[in-house]
Amino acid sequence: MYTIREIQDRIMTKQISCTELTKLYLDAAAADTLNAYITSTPEHALAAAGAVDRKIAAGESLRPLEGVPVCVKDNISTAGILTTCASRMLEDYVPFYDAHAWTLLKGQGAVLIGKGNMDEFAMGSTGETSLFGSTANPVDPRYVAGGSSSGCAAAVAGNLAVCALGSDTGGSVRLPAAYCGAVGFKPTYGAVSRRGLVAFASSFDQIGPIGGCVEDVAALLDAITGKDPEDMTHRGLTPVRPQLTGSVKGLRIGLAGEFFEELPASVAAALTETVSVLENAGAEIVNVRFPLLQTCLPLYYILSSAEASSNLGRYDGIRYGHRAPEGDTLHETICRSRSEGFGAEVKRRILLGTYVLRAGYKDDYYGKAQKLRLTVRAELEKLFESCDLLLTPTVPHTARQKGESLEPVQTYRSDLCTVPANIAGVPAVSVPCGRDENGLPIGLQLMGRAFRDGLVLNAAYAYELATAGAYLAKTDRGVRL
Amino acid sequence: MSGWETVIGLETHVELLTKTKIFCSCSTGFGGEPNTRCCPVCTGQPGSLPVLNEKAVELAVRAGLALNCRINLVSAMDRKHYVYPDLPKAYQITQFDVPLCEAGFADLPSGKRIGITRIHIEEDAGKLVRENGKIYIDYNRGGVPLIEIVTEPDFRSAQEVTEYLELLRLTMRGIGVSDCKMQEGSLRCDVNVSLRKPGEPFGTRTEIKNLNSFTAVVAAIESEVRRQKAILDSGGRIIQQTRHFDAARGETADMRGKEDAEDYRFFPEPDLPEIVLSPIWVEQLRKTMPELPAAKKDRYVQMLRLAPDDAAQLVKFNAVADYFEQACRGLKDPRIAAGFILTQMFAILSTEAQRENWLPSVTAGELRELSLLVERGSINRNVAKTLLTRMLETKAHLKDLLSRQDVSALDEQQFRQICRQALTENERAVADYKRGKDKAIKALVGAVMRASAGRADPIEAERQLRRLLEE
Numbered sequence: 001m002y003t004i005r006e007i008q009d010r011i012m013t014k015q016i017s018c019t020e021l022t023k024l025y026l027d028a029a030a031a032d033t034l035n036a037y038i039t040s041t042p043e044h045a046l047a048a049a050g051a052v053d054r055k056i057a058a059g060e061s062l063r064p065l066e067g068v069p070v071c072v073k074d075n076i077s078t079a080g081i082l083t084t085c086a087s088r089m090l091e092d093y094v095p096f097y098d099a100h101a102w103t104l105l106k107g108q109g110a111v112l113i114g115k116g117n118m119d120e121f122a123m124g125s126t127g128e129t130s131l132f133g134s135t136a137n138p139v140d141p142r143y144v145a146g147g148s149s150s151g152c153a154a155a156v157a158g159n160l161a162v163c164a165l166g167s168d169t170g171g172s173v174r175l176p177a178a179y180c181g182a183v184g185f186k187p188t189y190g191a192v193s194r195r196g197l198v199a200f201a202s203s204f205d206q207i208g209p210i211g212g213c214v215e216d217v218a219a220l221l222d223a224i225t226g227k228d229p230e231d232m233t234h235r236g237l238t239p240v241r242p243q244l245t246g247s248v249k250g251l252r253i254g255l256a257g258e259f260f261e262e263l264p265a266s267v268a269a270a271l272t273e274t275v276s277v278l279e280n281a282g283a284e285i286v287n288v289r290f291p292l293l294q295t296c297l298p299l300y301y302i303l304s305s306a307e308a309s310s311n312l313g314r315y316d317g318i319r320y321g322h323r324a325p326e327g328d329t330l331h332e333t334i335c336r337s338r339s340e341g342f343g344a345e346v347k348r349r350i351l352l353g354t355y356v357l358r359a360g361y362k363d364d365y366y367g368k369a370q371k372l373r374l375t376v377r378a379e380l381e382k383l384f385e386s387c388d389l390l391l392t393p394t395v396p397h398t399a400r401q402k403g404e405s406l407e408p409v410q411t412y413r414s415d416l417c418t419v420p421a422n423i424a425g426v427p428a429v430s431v432p433c434g435r436d437e438n439g440l441p442i443g444l445q446l447m448g449r450a451f452r453d454g455l456v457l458n459a460a461y462a463y464e465l466a467t468a469g470a471y472l473a474k475t476d477r478g479v480r481l
Numbered sequence: 482m483s484g485w486e487t488v489i490g491l492e493t494h495v496e497l498l499t500k501t502k503i504f505c506s507c508s509t510g511f512g513g514e515p516n517t518r519c520c521p522v523c524t525g526q527p528g529s530l531p532v533l534n535e536k537a538v539e540l541a542v543r544a545g546l547a548l549n550c551r552i553n554l555v556s557a558m559d560r561k562h563y564v565y566p567d568l569p570k571a572y573q574i575t576q577f578d579v580p581l582c583e584a585g586f587a588d589l590p591s592g593k594r595i596g597i598t599r600i601h602i603e604e605d606a607g608k609l610v611r612e613n614g615k616i617y618i619d620y621n622r623g624g625v626p627l628i629e630i631v632t633e634p635d636f637r638s639a640q641e642v643t644e645y646l647e648l649l650r651l652t653m654r655g656i657g658v659s660d661c662k663m664q665e666g667s668l669r670c671d672v673n674v675s676l677r678k679p680g681e682p683f684g685t686r687t688e689i690k691n692l693n694s695f696t697a698v699v700a701a702i703e704s705e706v707r708r709q710k711a712i713l714d715s716g717g718r719i720i721q722q723t724r725h726f727d728a729a730r731g732e733t734a735d736m737r738g739k740e741d742a743e744d745y746r747f748f749p750e751p752d753l754p755e756i757v758l759s760p761i762w763v764e765q766l767r768k769t770m771p772e773l774p775a776a777k778k779d780r781y782v783q784m785l786r787l788a789p790d791d792a793a794q795l796v797k798f799n800a801v802a803d804y805f806e807q808a809c810r811g812l813k814d815p816r817i818a819a820g821f822i823l824t825q826m827f828a829i830l831s832t833e834a835q836r837e838n839w840l841p842s843v844t845a846g847e848l849r850e851l852s853l854l855v856e857r858g859s860i861n862r863n864v865a866k867t868l869l870t871r872m873l874e875t876k877a878h879l880k881d882l883l884s885r886q887d888v889s890a891l892d893e894q895q896f897r898q899i900c901r902q903a904l905t906e907n908e909r910a911v912a913d914y915k916r917g918k919d920k921a922i923k924a925l926v927g928a929v930m931r932a933s934a935g936r937a938d939p940i941e942a943e944r945q946l947r948r949l950l951e952e
Contacts, residue, residue, distance in 0.1 A: 075528075076528075077528045083527070085527070090527065093527070095521075095526065095527070095528070096521060096526070097521050097526075099528060194528075194530060195529070195530050196528040197528055198527040198528045199527075199528065202751035202752050203751040229532070230530065230532050231530050231532075231752075232530070232531070232532055232533065232752065232753055232754055233530075233751075233752060233753075233754070306748065307751060310560055310562060310571075310572055310746075310748070313562060313564070313570065313571030313572060314525040314527075314569060314570045314571050316564070316566075316571065318566055318618070319524055319526075320527075330566065330616075331564075334564065354746070357746035357748060358746065359744045359746070362746070362748075366748060
């Protein structure tokens with residue numbers, strides 16, 4: 001994977017023009033067999049690249065994201081460019097407006113290579129629910145890239161983009177980053193505007209950066225946290241890049257045994273080594289407890305499905321999206337459109353979400369889950385009194401083989417370690433920390449208090465420095481400079 | 482009504498007078514080309530988010546204060562789910578658990594107090610238009626801010642309901658919350674009707690929706706009461722249901738498909754934080770509340786000695802009331818100015834729109850001047866009326882009219898002289914009168930009016946003529 005610095009150095013020193021560089025990424029994306037992209041955007045890319053080259057010719061310097069080839073997940077609205085959410089429902093949907101985060105990134109001079117493949121409507125953790133087929137893992141294409149930001153993670157790890165914007169509702173940035181050997185970050189809830197992110201679960205969703213190193217992820221995050229008065233849940237974030245000192249001296253890193261139960265040997269070993277690395281770097285390891293961990297999964301699936309069933313109600317084929325041939329009544333037409341437009345996993349979540357909100361059941365499921373969410377938040381806050389960061393595996397296993405058919409609930413278990421951060425709205429990063437016996441990357445997760453995104457990323461940065469980025473993905477695929 | 486007591490509760494939707502919609506910056510406003518006043522937010526495009534319009538909250542609180550409600554300093558928005566093509570997100574953002582205002586009351590002119598259960602804010606849906614056998618949807622109205630005002634089941638007659646609706650309209654217009662035009666849909670009324678024997682618990686109620694005029698409301702209530710009475714008298718039971726009123730037939734009918742109690746799956750709106758109001762802000766609104774029309778009317782009656790009906794007419798439109806108050810500043814008897822407005826001016830500015838905008842060609846200052854002249858006795862009232870009408874019709878200024886001809890009141894001597902002259906010059910009429918034909922006096926009054934070029938007062942003239950004829 002190339003870093004932003006490597007790319008921009010080459011452009012600034014005129015070793016390669018931005019246009020030539022962009023063409024390399026566009027060509028690689030076109031020839032790609034990973035199925036990382038849904039839509040290629042050469043028109044935008046070359047126009048943006050041209051503007052960068054004019055700046056270089058005029059002797060101007062580049063801003064932090066300028067000229068950088070990026071992949072944007074296909075549930076983030078890009079005006080005039082297909083935004084399908086990998087669903088038949090939005091197969092032909094072209095938004096009128098840009099997501100706020102994309103407006104900011106575009107304004108910074110980033111070059112859009114294409115829209116990233118994903119699980120349909122961001123529901124999934126393998127990438128296999130996409131209408132356009134699953135995305136393969138660049139480290140070993142027999143394995144899945146993970147989801148739901150499958151295309152983004154694969155593009156970065158497979159050298160089809162330098163960094164990417166994904167979205168994370170229950171782990172959808174961190175998990176694929178972990179599987180593919182890239183760095184993925186879920187910001188504090190409210191750090192990045194959700195305007196233009198096609199809503200899945202409104203109180204869980206956040207747009208998050210994926211990159212080839214922690215520095216790049218930090219730079220991308222700073223580019224997209226700009227204030228948006230049109231998202232009332234948006235708070236913004238103080239810049240994180242300046243907080244990357246690389247030192248973890250005196251930092252208290254918590255280990256909660258609940259996250260480490262029944263781990264495969266390779267994952268357990270990699271995490272143990274990670275702990276040593278951080279200890280040697282000056283961090284203090286603290287034992288903590290998080291007894292509510294197992295409850296987090298059903299809690300997440302009840303609440304996120306409830307919100308999803310609500311957010312996806314608008315897809316009826318009337319104003320936009322897939323419309324089935326007319327039935328005898330309006331009701332029939334709408335039912336047909338939705339039945340044809342949605343895949344099985346999406347339908348499953350809508351049914352579950354509707355069920356838990358039904359009169360008579362709401363108190364037992366949704367009501368209880370809401371109360372429990374507050375308890376989980378409180379417990380995590382208390383935990384952060386004894387430590388500054390929580391260290392866990394990102395996923396309690398590594399990438400699965402493609403086509404491995406599991407019961408849905410089994411697949412849901414992949415999210416065990418990632419959902420607590422979404423439930424509590426706190427920041428969490430995944431960095432690669434090893435390989436399993438098949439060479440698939442293992443992800444390490446660090447979680448922190450709300451709005452301490454800089455602290456979280458700095459610890460990840462320190463780890464990366466201490467290991468000299470040994471575990472970041474290095475594949476033969478994609479662009480070669 | 483053979484022992485049945487009518488029990489009625491009202492749910493009124495009132496469109497707020499904000500410039501923009503409740504969750505986006507599209508403009509509100511009636512009419513216009515379909516789907517020209519909408520955006521990603523109010524058409525529910527993927528990824529769109531609502532932003533709460535603070536003015537809507539302010540107007541809702543004003544409405545709550547005017548209706549004596551308790552204002553909830555912390556309230557929240559909720560999602561209400563149902564499927565209908567005019568609802569783009571398949572949920573309406575409204576307030577379910579905790580509304581902005583609660584536990585208020587409205588005192589009807591007749592003296593009865595109606596309990597206001599709650600007032601909450603919500604977004605309006607779009608409009609379905611049926612044309613050429615097809616159904617079209619216009620989202621211009623989608624997202625317009627509404628308040629829903631729910632009353633206790635305190636009404637006992639259609640007459641009380643009408644009083645309430647008129648008071649509501651007057652008040653909401655008076656404080657600038659809504660223009661309450663039922664024909665434009667900015668005031669909509671759903672009525673809940675049930676019957677019971679006095680003293681017994683409430684009976685089963687039916688809801689009548691889609692009533693778009695005051696007369697429709699009255700007719701619907703009366704026909705529904707008849708219908709329920711017939712069922713109950715024959716020993717039947719009322720089914721709880723939603724009905725619509727067929728104005729042509731004059732009866733209510735079951736609204737098919739809306740019978741099952743819908744499960745709206747309410748849950749708190751995650752895209753909007755709680756609405757937290759500062760007590761100081763609410764207090765400030767209370768202090769700066771415009772005078773309520775009911776209070777203004779009372780003031781006109783008590784302090785300015787206007788007849789209650791006259792006062793009621795004047796307070797109906799803010800602009801008219803303001804004009805009146807300007808015109809009667811410094812007048813000993815404001816009733817003169819009131820009379821001019823209510824007769825001469827209202828005759829010419831006769832439509833609702835004209836009275837709402839109130840742009841007469843006579844300034845308040847000129848009306849005051851004219852009223853002063855009458856008050857002092859410098860010109861008589863009839864002359865003033867004529868002058869005023871001419872000013873309204875020709876846009877002439879009072880100053881010019883006064884200078885052009887002598888319109889001053891006649892002095893006593895002049896007046897008697899003209900009367901005596903009229904008698905001398907109209908022997909025939911005098912003879913008729915003396916013979917017993919009373920109507921003949923009119924001819925003599927006419928002669929006096931002509932001779933004085935209108936400056937005489939006809940009532941005074943008749944009195945004087947009769948006196949002279951007696952001699």
